[in-house]
Amino acid sequence: MGNEEEYLFxxxxxxxxxxxxxxxxxxxxxxxxxxxxxxxxxxPEIGEDVEQFEQFAAVESVKAASDIFAPVSGKILEVNxxxxxxxxxxxxxxxxxxxxxxxxxxxxxxxxxxxxxxxxQKFLEGLEN
Amino acid sequence: xxxxxxxxxxxxxxxxxxxxxxxxxxGGWSMPVQxxxxxxxxxxxxxxxxxxxxxHMGEFIVEGDLALSSLQKIFTANLDNLxxxxxxxGLMLNSKGGVIDDLIIFRLAEQKYFLVVNAANIEKxxxxxxxxxxxxxxxxxxxxxxxxxxxxGPLARDVLAKLCPGIVKLKYFxxxxxxxxxxxxxxxxxxxxxxxxxxxxxxxxxxxxxxxxILENDKVKPAGLGARDxxxxxxxxxxxxxEINEDISPLEAGLDAFVNFEKDFIGRDVLLKQKEKGQMxxxxxxxxxxxxxxxxxxxxxxxxxxxxxxxxxxxxxxxLQKGIGIGRVLADTDAALDAVFFGSDQNFASGQICxxxxxxxxxxxx
Numbered sequence: 001m002g003n004e005e006e007y008l009f010x011x012x013x014x015x016x017x018x019x020x021x022x023x024x025x026x027x028x029x030x031x032x033x034x035x036x037x038x039x040x041x042x043x044p045e046i047g048e049d050v051e052q053f054e055q056f057a058a059v060e061s062v063k064a065a066s067d068i069f070a071p072v073s074g075k076i077l078e079v080n081x082x083x084x085x086x087x088x089x090x091x092x093x094x095x096x097x098x099x100x101x102x103x104x105x106x107x108x109x110x111x112x113x114x115x116x117x118x119x120x121q122k123f124l125e126g127l128e129n
Numbered sequence: 130x131x132x133x134x135x136x137x138x139x140x141x142x143x144x145x146x147x148x149x150x151x152x153x154x155x156g157g158w159s160m161p162v163q164x165x166x167x168x169x170x171x172x173x174x175x176x177x178x179x180x181x182x183x184x185h186m187g188e189f190i191v192e193g194d195l196a197l198s199s200l201q202k203i204f205t206a207n208l209d210n211l212x213x214x215x216x217x218x219g220l221m222l223n224s225k226g227g228v229i230d231d232l233i234i235f236r237l238a239e240q241k242y243f244l245v246v247n248a249a250n251i252e253k254x255x256x257x258x259x260x261x262x263x264x265x266x267x268x269x270x271x272x273x274x275x276x277x278x279x280x281x282g283p284l285a286r287d288v289l290a291k292l293c294p295g296i297v298k299l300k301y302f303x304x305x306x307x308x309x310x311x312x313x314x315x316x317x318x319x320x321x322x323x324x325x326x327x328x329x330x331x332x333x334x335x336x337x338x339x340x341x342x343i344l345e346n347d348k349v350k351p352a353g354l355g356a357r358d359x360x361x362x363x364x365x366x367x368x369x370x371x372e373i374n375e376d377i378s379p380l381e382a383g384l385d386a387f388v389n390f391e392k393d394f395i396g397r398d399v400l401l402k403q404k405e406k407g408q409m410x411x412x413x414x415x416x417x418x419x420x421x422x423x424x425x426x427x428x429x430x431x432x433x434x435x436x437x438x439x440x441x442x443x444x445x446x447x448x449l450q451k452g453i454g455i456g457r458v459l460a461d462t463d464a465a466l467d468a469v470f471f472g473s474d475q476n477f478a479s480g481q482i483c484x485x486x487x488x489x490x491x492x493x494x495x
Binding site (some may be wrong): 036040060062063076087088091 | 162163164167168355359419420421422425445446452
């Protein structure tokens with residue numbers, strides 16, 4: 001997809017990558033590892049408006065169900081239909097083939113509410129301690 | 130939940146940590162829920178052989194001249210016609226007909242029985258049995274010195290025969306004492322997975338050696354409680370605390386087959402009344418329309434959105450590639466009910482009612 005160092009992260013372990021003017025969204029390694037084998041992904045509707053940090057998708061694993069929150073506000077442009085039949089793509093490739101949705105962001109200033117890869121790494125270290 | 134520092138540890142605790150298992154609290158014990166991937170470990174059991182650490186479960190010996198008649202009183206299945214070296218699944222009930230525990234009773238000798246009970250129920254089961262069987266029958270709790278490994282899967286016989294050729298003679302629900310790595314132990318052809326398999330009752334302090342020896346065979350991999358739960362739900366086997374508890378009767382739990390009314394047992398009169406007047410609740414089994422999984426505690430609704438009960442167990446079924454669920458509904462729910470919604474009243478999905486089990490290709494009787 002892109003350079004992972006340019007990804008931005010939420011405290012709920014979603015990532016977003018700004019590919020030109022489109023925001024590609026997925027869940028981070030920490031989340032996929034905690035969930036275990038993903039068995040179902042509830043994708044948002046194309047054209048739906050989502051709000052930053054509001055639930056817009058859900059992931060189920062053999063262990064638990066977990067809500068996914070939008071890292072940015074905007075309109076859903078595309079969803080990863082491959083996840084319907086192959087939800088395990090989230091386990092195998094959470095930063096690339098396991099992307100969940102593409103969003104047309106409505107307010108780029110919202111980037112300021114997200115963590116850089118470096119900040120997120122420190123955040124994870126804080127969780128472990 | 131029990132705090133982590135007081136959780137009990139099986140003799141394989143260090144082995145689980147070195148295998149990088151994720152540990153969880155289960156029935157007061159720290160147990161491995163998965164080593165690598167729950168779905169991979171599930172597949173290992175359905176296609177090859179998986180090894181489970183089941184040392185947490187409880188074992189009792191009941192022995193004496195009146196052992197048979199005493200156990201008959203506290204067990205719903207009939208033991209009268211149980212031959213030595215055979216075992217039987219059944220329930221122990223309270224006076225209200227509720228399930229104290231489900232267990233397997235093995236007949237070791239004419240008046241000597243071996244009972245296998247759930248980990249979380251060991252103390253209360255032991256108290257109940259002691260109170261009910263009378264002073265002349267000896268009941269001993271040997272859980273602390275009895276380890277238990279379950280070797281399950283279509284290749285289990287070949288794997289175990291390499292260490293103990295005698296086990297090939299065992300038929301389903303048959304057991305005997307064998308010498309395995311120089312230790313005398315009870316091996317039973319039973320399990321909780323729907324596959325051909327064995328439960329090995331081994332000296333606690335030596336179980337680590339047996340575990341490591343079995344895992345040297347490259348056809349075997351360790352599997353955790355996560356895989357075990359999927360395997361048992363696909364077979365629609367009950368789990369204490371889910372399908373059964375002290376307020377649920379075996380009839381309500383769909384376990385009629387394990388209740389014998391031809392003999393007397395504690396709770397029998399209540400069950401007879403339920404048979405006559407009708408019980409309060411009944412079980413349903415359903416398959417999700419898609420990959421979405423029901424979860425324990427989800428509500429169940431009829432298609433006209435009436436709340437009819439709850440999900441007692443649910444999971445994703447790798448065999449069906451769909452969510453599957455077991456639920457308890459009010460007994461007056463339409464007998465022709467053929468579909469349900471599961472979830473909450475805000476967020477729900479649909480499922481098709483089916484017969485149990487969900488999985489029909491198991492090798493348990495092969």
